[in-house]
Amino acid sequence: MRGGKTFKMVYMALLVAFAVAVHTVEAAIPVPIPVPGAKLGLANIITLLAIVFYGCRSGLIVASLRSIVGSLIIGNFMGFGFYLSFSGAVASSLMMSLFMYPYNRRKVSLISVSLAGAVTFNIVQLALAAALVQNFVLFRGYLPLLLLLAVPTGFFTGLAAIFLEKTAGHAGLGIDRSLNISGNIGARSGKATGFWG
Numbered sequence: 598m599r600g601g602k603t604f605k606m607v608y609m610a611l612l613v614a615f616a617v618a619v620h621t622v623e624a625a626i627p628v629p630i631p632v633p634g635a636k637l638g639l640a641n642i643i644t645l646l647a648i649v650f651y652g653c654r655s656g657l658i659v660a661s662l663r664s665i666v667g668s669l670i671i672g673n674f675m676g677f678g679f680y681l682s683f684s685g686a687v688a689s690s691l692m693m694s695l696f697m698y699p700y701n702r703r704k705v706s707l708i709s710v711s712l713a714g715a716v717t718f719n720i721v722q723l724a725l726a727a728a729l730v731q732n733f734v735l736f737r738g739y740l741p742l743l744l745l746l747a748v749p750t751g752f753f754t755g756l757a758a759i760f761l762e763k764t765a766g767h768a769g770l771g772i773d774r775s776l777n778i779s780g781n782i783g784a785r786s787g788k789a790t791g792f793w794g
Contacts, residue, residue, distance in 0.1 A: 620667035653694035708755030715751030
C-alpha cells in the first residue's frame with residue numbers, strides 16, 4: 598500500500614510538472630482570435646488525465662497548482678489574469694469530474710468530458726471578467742465566440758487524453774484509480790473508488 602502511495606505521489610508530481618510546462622508555453626502562444634481570455638486549453642489535457650487516473654481531488658490539485666505555479670513563472674500571480682485562469686481551471690475540473698460518472702458507465706466519451714470542461718472554463722472565466730470590470734455586456738458579446746472556440750479545443754483535448762491514456766496502458770504503467778498501480782489503464786474497470794478519487 599505504501600509503495601502504491603509513493604507511485605501516486607511520483608505520478609502526481611509529474612502531472613503537475615507537465616501541466617505547469619504546458620500552461621507556461623500556452624501563455625506565450627498567441628490565439629488567432631481577438632477574444633479576451635481565449636486559450637487553446639492544452640493544459641486541460643493533463644488535468645483530464647489526472648481525473649481519469651486518480652479522481653476529482655487529484656484533478657483539482659493539478660489544476661490549482663498549474664495555475665498558481667504557472668502564474669508565478671509568467672509573472673501575473675494574484676493579477677487579473679491569474680484569477681480568471683484559476684477560477685476557470687477549478688470550475689472546469691469540477692465539471693469534468695461530474696462527467697466522469699457517465700463516462701465510467703460508457704455513456705459518454707472522454708471527448709464529451711473534455712467539451713464539458715472547455716465550455717465551463719470559458720463561461721466561468723468570462724462571467725468573472727464581466728463581474729470584475731462590472732460590464733456584463735462583455736459577457737453577452739463574447740460568450741458565443743468563446744463557446745464556438747470551446748468546441749474544437751475541447752474536442753482536441755479529449756482526443757489527446759484518449760491517446761495518452763492508451764499510450765500509458767501500452768507502456769505498462771497500469772495506473773489504477775483505486776490506489777494506483779495495478780491493472781490496465783486502457784480498460785475501465787469497476788475498481789474506481791468514489792467521485793473524489
